[in-house]
Amino acid sequence: MSSPTAEPPAPSPEPSPEGQPTALEPYDAVLVLSFxxxxxxxEVMPFLRRVTGGRGIPDERLAEVAEHYYARGGRSPINDQTRALRDAIRAELRRRGFSTPVLLGNRNSEPFLADVLRGAQESGAQRVLxxxxxxxxxxxxxxxYREDIAEALEQLTDDGRTLQVDKIRQYATHPSFARVNARLVTDAVREIGQEDDDKLRVVFVTHxxxxxxxxxxxxxxxxxxxxEHQHDEIAHVILDEAGITLDRNLSGALVYxxxxxxxEQxxxxxxxxxxxxxLADSGVTDVVVAPIGFVSDHMEVVHDLDTEAAETAAEVGLQMxxxxxxxxxAEFVMGLVDLVEERAAEARGERVDALAWPGEAMPSTCAPGCCPNLRIAKPAACGRD
Structure with a gap:
């Protein structure tokens, strides 16, 4: 499969009459980076080998995981969903008057990140968000993700190309992410129709x-x-927003x-x-499963939850x-574009009031030693180390 050509960045237009730029200066393009x-x-086994490269996982184990993909024709749902997210971000930027191109790159499958960045640079981009x-x-x-960005930039440097790449901050604590999850959980609790709170539990799931x-x-x-702390904070906010009494939703409602x-690890x-x-052993009859650790319905959601967890629930008599x-x-996408605008303003040297709910806003430029690689020291972009 050939690598697609990156969407060429649009030229920076003149400021609008109100003095506001119609491009996200200083960025020439926005890039949605997915797994x-x-x-x-x-493509299944080569993909799994790339994902697990250097970890010594035998093909026999990978073949077991590959069956999850083969059961769905060898096609992961993540790519279509990431393309849809790219298109939604592009549409929201256009709605706000921004003409900045929105690209898509992947860490472990085509279009590979380095190829997309190379195409953006060839089209004239100097700085990508x-x-x-x-x-x-x-x-x-x-x-x-930051390590993969650094590796891709190293490949461009080896080709004699220069490109600066920044990223938006991690957004688990951005209000839009929490609000959308709270609304979705509230809707599900209402749909399940269980009036006895003692029989209903909300279970929050992450990887x-x-x-x-x-x-x-x-x-x-x-x-x-x-x-773990970020997930726990969001779970409590969601329960509160959904009007579910915290002491009735069993402790340990965050599961994996x-x-x-x-x-042995x-x-x-x-x-x-x-x-x-x-839960079934304790007398619970209804369960709402909320995958708050995931942005889209990729393989860990459609297999681990929609297949395996659904089978377990049916086996033990739970309505799930x-x-x-x-x-x-739409609210989530608007939040992401808010973060794009926030990072652009920060890059222009403007004062930024970073919103966060719950918890604290994460920095857009990571501090030294943040979330270290415990196996091998590797350079990471978009940070101070």
Whole structure:
């Protein structure tokens, strides 16, 4: 499959009569950076090998995961959803009068990040702003993206090309992300129609990570565990917004899916399937499953939740309602574009009041030692280290 050509950046127009630029100065393009996924069966194993490169995971184990993709024709849902998000961001920028091009690049599948950045530079771009499809703070959800940006820029440097890349801040604590999740959970609770609060539970799900990665998530001089803490804060805000009594929603309502890695390595728990069985044993009959750790319905959602967790719920007699991810919800997209404008203003040297709810706003430029790579020291872009 050939790499697509990057959308050429539009020339910077003259300021509007009101004095406002119609491009996101100083940025020549916005790039939506996603994890990526296979588009056909013959792409599945190469994709999984790229994702797990250097970790010594045998093909026999990867073949087990590959079955999740083969069951869906070898095609991950993430690519269509990321394209839809790119288009929604572009439409919102146009609605606000910005003509800046919006590109799409992937970390692990075509169009690869380095190819898209190379195409943008060839079209005249000098500075690009990245929007990642990962909201939280940890190595795998932030710094690894930054490492891939640094690696792509190194490839461009080797070609004699110069390009500056920045990114918006991690947005798990941005009000739009929390508000949309709260609305979606509230709608699901109403739809399930359980009037007895003792029989209903809301379960918040995110991707499990090694406990050592969570322990070091956040700024290098902080206390760590920011990944888990951000999820917990959002879960409490959502329950409060949905009008669900906190002491009736069992402690441990934050659960995990998609555990991988060596069996002896500790990962965040409990697993959602174990938690569903415990709920059924305690007399709960209805459960609302909210995948707050995910931006779109990619493989970890459609397989781990819509297939495996749904089967577990049916097995133990639970009525399960799965909440949609934020996807291309208009309020979420507007929040992302707010963050794009915020970062552009910051780059222009303007004063920025970064909104956050719940918790604190993450910086757009990461501090030294933030969410470190525990396996190998690698350079990371968009930071001060």
């Amino acid at each position: 990526g996924g296979p588009e056909a069966e013959d 990245v929007v990642t499809t990962s909201a939280y703070s940890s190595y795998s959800s932030c710094r690894q 499990s990570i090694p406990t050592a990665m969570d322990d070091t998530s956040g700024p290098g001089d902080g206390e760590g565990n920011l990944y 899916c998609s555990r991988s890695g060596r069996p 500790p990962w965040l728990e409990p697993d959602i399937n174990d938690h569903l069985r415990q 309602k799965r909440v949609p991810t934020v996807g291309t919800d």
